[in-house]
Amino acid sequence: MQVLSVRQPWAWAIARGHKDVENRTWDTTYRGILAIHGSLRMDHDSLKNPLLRDVGWDPADPMAATGGIIAIVSLDGICTTSKAGHPCDCGPWAEAGACHWQLSNPRPLPEPIMTLGQPGLWLPAPAVMATLAKMMPAEALSASRG
Numbered sequence: 001m002q003v004l005s006v007r008q009p010w011a012w013a014i015a016r017g018h019k020d021v022e023n024r025t026w027d028t029t030y031r032g033i034l035a036i037h038g039s040l041r042m043d044h045d046s047l048k049n050p051l052l053r054d055v056g057w058d059p060a061d062p063m064a065a066t067g068g069i070i071a072i073v074s075l076d077g078i079c080t081t082s083k084a085g086h087p088c089d090c091g092p093w094a095e096a097g098a099c100h101w102q103l104s105n106p107r108p109l110p111e112p113i114m115t116l117g118q119p120g121l122w123l124p125a126p127a128v129m130a131t132l133a134k135m136m137p138a139e140a141l142s143a144s145r146g
């Protein structure tokens with residue numbers, strides 16, 4: 001399992017199953033279980049984004065936490081068509097010119113696991129992994145997809 005730090009409120013939108021595409025400038029070969037970490041620093045400008053407004057951004061939701069792992073999702077694929085300058089069909093959350101990380105099966109945690117984020121994809125500390133294993137069924141955390 002790998003972890004990706006995402007700024008709020010985008011991380012919340014992923015955890016709650018609204019946002020199924022994560023926009024990144026970079027591609028990765030990693031596929032499978034991805035934990036979503038809410039970065040410490042919020043993306044305040046995005047609060048004006050109509051997509052977020054429409055899905056009901058709720059700063060009181062535990063999944064709105066900053067500085068903790070809030071959910072696990074499946075990273076199914078990455079579309080690089082838009083980054084290459086061509087139109088694609090990744091939906092409203094996909095930004096033009098970005099790599100579109102296609103996410104499915106979001107599973108919010110019962111509560112956030114506080115831990116420091118890192119750039120890129122990163123591995124959780126053993127203590128964080130142990131806490132996660134107590135919260136989620138083993139099959140949810142296995143490397144296999146689906």
Ligand SMILES: [Zn+2]
Pocket residue numbers: 079080081082088089090094100
């Ligand atoms: Zn795309």
